[in-house]
Amino acid sequence: MTTPRRDIGRDLARVAVFAALIVVLGTVTVPLPGGVPITAQTLGVMLAGTVLGPRRAPLAVLLVLVLAAIGLPVLAGGRGGLGVFVGPTAGYLLGWVAGTIVIGLIVHRARITWWRTALGAVVGGILVVYAFGIPVQALVLGVDLAPTALSSLVFLPGDLLKAAAATVLTLALVRAYPPAFGKRPVVVAPARAA
Known part of the structure; x- marks a missing residue:
C-alpha cells in the first residue's frame, strides 16, 4: 500500500511529464497569418486530459503557463514571457x-472507452x-468574431x-501501463466483435 506522500510524489511526476510533453510538442510549428500557429501542443493538452484526469491535467498546463510567464521559451515556436498572455493566442492558452x-x-x-476518449478530446x-x-483572438486583433471563427476553421482538420x-495513444497506454x-484502477471496455 502506498503512503499519501508517495502518491503526491507520483502525481507530481505525472504532472511534470505531461508538462514536458506539451513543451516538446510545441517545438515544431507552422506559422499562419493571424498570430496563431499550427502546433502539436494541443495533442499534449488532450493527452494530459485523457491520462491525468480533471484534477492533475490542469496542473500540467498551468505549469507550462507559469514557465512561459517567467520567460522560458516553452510555447509554440519558442515563445515565452508575459506578452503571450496579451497576444492573439492568450485565449487558447486559457x-x-x-x-x-x-x-x-x-x-x-x-x-x-474509445468513444468517451474521442468525445472528451x-x-x-x-x-x-x-x-x-x-x-x-478577435478582441486582440480588433476583428469581428464571425471572420475570426471562420479563419479558425483552418485548424479544425489538424485538431x-x-x-x-x-x-489511440490513450487506449494503447491504458493497456500497456x-x-x-x-x-484508481483503469478498465478499458472490450471492443465488440462485428
Missing part, C-alpha cells in the same frame, strides 16, 4: 486549462479551447487528427 478539465471529466467519469480539446481562443491520435492513470 482554454487549455478549461479543456483539460472537461476532457478529464468526460474520459474518467466511468470506464475508459473533441469537446474539451477542440470546442472548449476554441470557445476561449476565438473571442480573445481532429490530434483528437484521433490522443484517443495502467499506473500512468493514477490510483
Whole structure:
C-alpha cells in the first residue's frame, strides 16, 4: 500500500511529464497569418486530459503557463514571457486549462472507452479551447468574431487528427501501463466483435 506522500510524489511526476510533453510538442510549428500557429501542443493538452484526469491535467498546463510567464521559451515556436498572455493566442492558452478539465471529466467519469476518449478530446480539446481562443483572438486583433471563427476553421482538420491520435495513444497506454492513470484502477471496455 502506498503512503499519501508517495502518491503526491507520483502525481507530481505525472504532472511534470505531461508538462514536458506539451513543451516538446510545441517545438515544431507552422506559422499562419493571424498570430496563431499550427502546433502539436494541443495533442499534449488532450493527452494530459485523457491520462491525468480533471484534477492533475490542469496542473500540467498551468505549469507550462507559469514557465512561459517567467520567460522560458516553452510555447509554440519558442515563445515565452508575459506578452503571450496579451497576444492573439492568450485565449487558447486559457482554454487549455478549461479543456483539460472537461476532457478529464468526460474520459474518467466511468470506464475508459474509445468513444468517451474521442468525445472528451473533441469537446474539451477542440470546442472548449476554441470557445476561449476565438473571442480573445478577435478582441486582440480588433476583428469581428464571425471572420475570426471562420479563419479558425483552418485548424479544425489538424485538431481532429490530434483528437484521433490522443484517443489511440490513450487506449494503447491504458493497456500497456495502467499506473500512468493514477490510483484508481483503469478498465478499458472490450471492443465488440462485428
